[in-house]
Amino acid sequence: MIVQENIPLAPLTTLKVGGPARYFVEAKSIGEVQEAIQYAHSRDAALFVLGGGSNLVVSDAGWPGVVLKVAIAGIEQQSHDNKAVFDVGAGEEWDKFVASAVARNCAGVECLSGIPGSVGGTPVQNVGAYGQEVSETILSVTALDLNSDNVCELANAECEFHYRTSIFNTSERGRYIILRVKYELLPGGKPHLQYADLRNHFAGWNEAPTLADAREAVRTIRATKGMLIIAGEEDCRSAGSFFKNPVLAASDFERLTQRATDKNLQIPSYPALESQRKVSAAWLVEHSGFSKGFISGNVGISRKHTLAIINRGKGSAAEVVALKNHIQDRVEDIWGVRLEPEPVFVGV
Ligand SMILES: Cc1cc2nc3c(=O)[nH]c(=O)nc-3n(C[C@H](O)[C@H](O)[C@H](O)COP(=O)(O)OP(=O)(O)OC[C@H]3O[C@@H](n4cnc5c(N)ncnc54)[C@H](O)[C@@H]3O)c2cc1C
Secondary structure (H helix, E strand, O other): OOEEEEEEOHHHOOOOOOOEEEEEEEEOOHHHHHHHHHHHHHHOOOEEEEOOOOOEEEOOOOEEEEEEEEOOOOEEEEEEOOEEEEEEEOOOEHHHHHHHHHHOOEEOOHHHOOOOOEHHHOOOOOOEEOOEEHHHOEEEEEEEEOOOOEEEEEEHHHHOOEOOEOHHHOOOOOOEEEEEEEEEEEEOOOOOOOOHHHHHHHOOOOOOOOHHHHHHHHHHHHHHOOOOOOOOOHHHOEOOOOEOOOEOOHHHHHHHHHHHHHOOOOOOOOHHHHOOOEOOHHHHHHOOOOOOOOEEOOEEEOOOOOOOEEEOOOOOHHHHHHHHHHHHHHHHHHHOOOOOEOOEEEOO
16 A cells, blocks of 8 residues: 555546645555555544545645545446346446446446446445436445444445435445445346437437437537536536535425516426426526626636536635535525535535
8 A cells, every 4th residue: 555645636536626635545455445544543644535536625725634545446247137237346437337338238327427436436425317326226335334344235225325315425424435336237228218308319310229329418418518527628627516406395395486486487397306396406596696607716607507616727625615605695595495515525
């Protein structure tokens, strides 16, 4: 295990803000993960587990303890009962795994094409897009339990997946280091084309789209929204969607609808949102005076996506947090709903 010191974290994130890690370890095996933990204990240093850095806002002061980047590799496939089980190292790039599953004609993750980050990051917030969530295909998560120092295998139900949550970012936050994830996919399955964007993309096709067609379509649509990382492009220098779609109680939803009616506006509703009584965070942000391309010093809102706070080049974490607060306050003032951020704040 190699311990590096004062390693800048901004280049290891997609938002490209934040200071250095006091200590930095890249662990390629379970043994190295355990060594890094021992190292953190021996220095009495706080541990932060880093994946692909695509859902983070790292403070300008950086992280005073040990940053452990999980770099465990490997994609292993087993087949049984007409299902294909992929056992994937947490350090694998997520989209590389999706490409490999699609190339092997296995369905279940094709709509999650183009999402940045690592495989180990996907169970944490139950990554989802275009009608699919990883919770639908995760069979189990192999993790190091920091409470007992044992490696354990958590079954899907034990992860308690919901919209953008699991035990890993709620009740058991900080307890587990994810080492491997098993996904159960369907060989020869059809692509999941539920979302309007995807249906529109394929409207007029004479042949049924394949998994590879679906993957390509998702990546194309994501690129138009700045949701596909393209090196050097300002509109995707972000942490993805910065706010979750609020899930409201019936009474809160009624109050919100009334406020909209009073302003001669109508809250948009899509079947996918309605089923979980979710409200579009993008609509709330847009109707609070923030539009695509909004600029606030060195940061702003993507020209392609209202929910993406971007670093325009020389932005700092402080500026990102200030814009986040400004948006949250305005939305709350106008609509009575406090938006919840999606990214993880490190040392902020
Ligand atoms: C352009 C763009 C588009 C995006 N689109 C989507 C989208 O469509 N849907 C969606 O759900 N998300 C999306 N995201 C958010 C992000 O890509 C996902 O949340 C991703 O899964 C984060 O993984 P990561 O490896 O980058 O994790 P990081 O950002 O490195 O870490 C995120 C959290 O997970 C924890 N973590 C990471 N790895 C491990 C591990 N091995 N063990 C324990 N904890 C770990 C970290 O400690 C941290 O708390 C997008 C982000 C960007 C920048």
